[in-house]
Amino acid sequence: MKGAAVQTLLSRSGSLRALSRDTHLTRLLVMLAVLVGFFAIVKTEGFFNLLTWQSMAIQFPEFGLMALGVMLTMITAGIDLSVVGVANMAAIGAAVVMLGMAPRGADPATATGAIAVAICLALATGAAAGALNGFLVAKVRIPPILATLGTFELFTGIAILITGGKPKSGLPALYGEVFAGKLFGLIPVPLIVFAVATVLIWLLMTRTAFGTKIYMLGTNATAARFSGLNTTSLLVRTYTLSGLYASLAGLVMLANYNSAKADYGSTYTLLAVLIVVLGGVNPNGGNGRLLGVVLAILILQILSSGLNMFPNISNFYRPLIWGGVLLAVITANHLSGRRSSHRTSKGQGQTK
Numbered sequence: 243m244k245g246a247a248v249q250t251l252l253s254r255s256g257s258l259r260a261l262s263r264d265t266h267l268t269r270l271l272v273m274l275a276v277l278v279g280f281f282a283i284v285k286t287e288g289f290f291n292l293l294t295w296q297s298m299a300i301q302f303p304e305f306g307l308m309a310l311g312v313m314l315t316m317i318t319a320g321i322d323l324s325v326v327g328v329a330n331m332a333a334i335g336a337a338v339v340m341l342g343m344a345p346r347g348a349d350p351a352t353a354t355g356a357i358a359v360a361i362c363l364a365l366a367t368g369a370a371a372g373a374l375n376g377f378l379v380a381k382v383r384i385p386p387i388l389a390t391l392g393t394f395e396l397f398t399g400i401a402i403l404i405t406g407g408k409p410k411s412g413l414p415a416l417y418g419e420v421f422a423g424k425l426f427g428l429i430p431v432p433l434i435v436f437a438v439a440t441v442l443i444w445l446l447m448t449r450t451a452f453g454t455k456i457y458m459l460g461t462n463a464t465a466a467r468f469s470g471l472n473t474t475s476l477l478v479r480t481y482t483l484s485g486l487y488a489s490l491a492g493l494v495m496l497a498n499y500n501s502a503k504a505d506y507g508s509t510y511t512l513l514a515v516l517i518v519v520l521g522g523v524n525p526n527g528g529n530g531r532l533l534g535v536v537l538a539i540l541i542l543q544i545l546s547s548g549l550n551m552f553p554n555i556s557n558f559y560r561p562l563i564w565g566g567v568l569l570a571v572i573t574a575n576h577l578s579g580r581r582s583s584h585r586t587s588k589g590q591g592q593t594k
Contacts, residue, residue, distance in 0.1 A: 266522040270537040277541060281548040294547065296430055300422070300498060302543040303436035305510040306536075307491035309517040310443050311372075311484030313535050316518050318477060319460045319527025320379060320386035322484045324371065326511050327397030329492030332367045333502040334401050336360035336493060337410035344414045353414035360417075364489050371397060372485020376478030394511070401504035411501035421497035432494045439490060444532050446483075456480055460527025509561055516568040517542060525572070 281289045308325040315322040343356035371393065378389040424430050447453035459466045459476055467473050491510075496502050521538035523530030546560065 267534055270534060274537060274541050277544050285551045298543050298547050299430045299433040302539055303432040304491055304495050304507060305513045306436050306539045307439055307487050308510055309514040309535060309539060311487035312514045313518045313523055314480050315484050316523045316525060317460045317527060317530050318456050318480050323390040323511055324375060324394040324397060325488040325514055326507050327394040328368050328371045328485050328488035330504050330506055331397045331401045332364040332489035333492035333496040334404050334410055335367050336364040336496060337413060337502040339363055340413050346412060353416045357417050364493055365486060368485040368489020369482050372482040373478055376481030380474040380477035398504055405504060409501040409503040413500055418497055418500050435494060447532060457528055512564050516564050520571050
């Protein structure tokens with residue numbers, strides 16, 4: 243069983259030839275091309291405006307970073323619904339530290355020190371929150387959907403208690419100038435943060451034993467345990483990474499909004515799950531490509547920005563669209579899996 247799982251992983255992370263045979267990635271590329279072509283034709287001037295693309299590059303890292311963490315947990319046959327709660331709690335903690343150490347009028351040296359401490363605290367908060375999720379899932383054996391739904395409410399409640407339900411604003415100007423700025427006046431810093439985070443996830447998934455093990459765990463948890471894997475440690479580390487990436491998303495949101503509040507990004511949980519499923523990650527675990535998730539992020543961001551170009555389409559329709567797309571993708575994947583299983587069993591019957 244272990245040898246078969248390893249064989250599957252090696253073939254999954256293989257060559258460009260294998261990539262070209264991935265029909266799901268091909269469909270995502272076609273969807274992306276169709277969306278770009280449609281908005282380029284219908285809204286030519288606005289769509290090709292540099293500001294439009296810079297705006298997209300600033301927006302999607304917020305939920306894109308959360309989606310990367312959710313992707314890792316879903317590969318292990320779990321899920322993390324607490325990412326928005328972790329992001330807001332971490333951002334609020336960072337804002338409180340910055341406001342306490344560098345109030346308005348503080349000199350640049352003080353502001354720099356406060357920002358460094360705030361970032362470290364936020365990342366540590368996210369990692370600790372993720373570790374708690376992993377402990378509940380791996381050690382207490384609470385189903386991931388219930389454990390992370392409960393911690394989402396817990397983290398959101400903590401954030402509300404800290405802020406009293408009001409936004410924390412008035413951050414040092416240096417924080418926004420750096421983390422919401424543009425490199426060379428063109429490339430938004432949030433895009434750079436997302437790119438670096440994506441490369442790190444890619445290295446983790448394809449170049450380390452940890453990446454191989456989480457695929458094995460998602461493919462068959464029982465076989466993974468009998469093969470000697472420490473599944474508890476794997477799950478705790480996976481959820482810790484998800485929390486870490488959620489806190490990074492919170493820092494990006496803090497820079498973009500120049501404030502922190504307990505209910506920012508309330509729709510991002512659904513969006514992150516939609517991205518991961520649309521990207522081809524199997525909700526039952528053991529299968530999924532990082533490239534598919536990145537393509538799904540781009541598709542949904544372009545769709546969202548494109549819809550903004552039509553003033554008659556209200557933003558209130560967006561959750562309806564995301565929910566409908568999520569159900570459609572899950573249904574299509576389920577039916578496709580059933581047809582594949584039927585063909586396999588039929589072929590085995592003919593062989594016998």
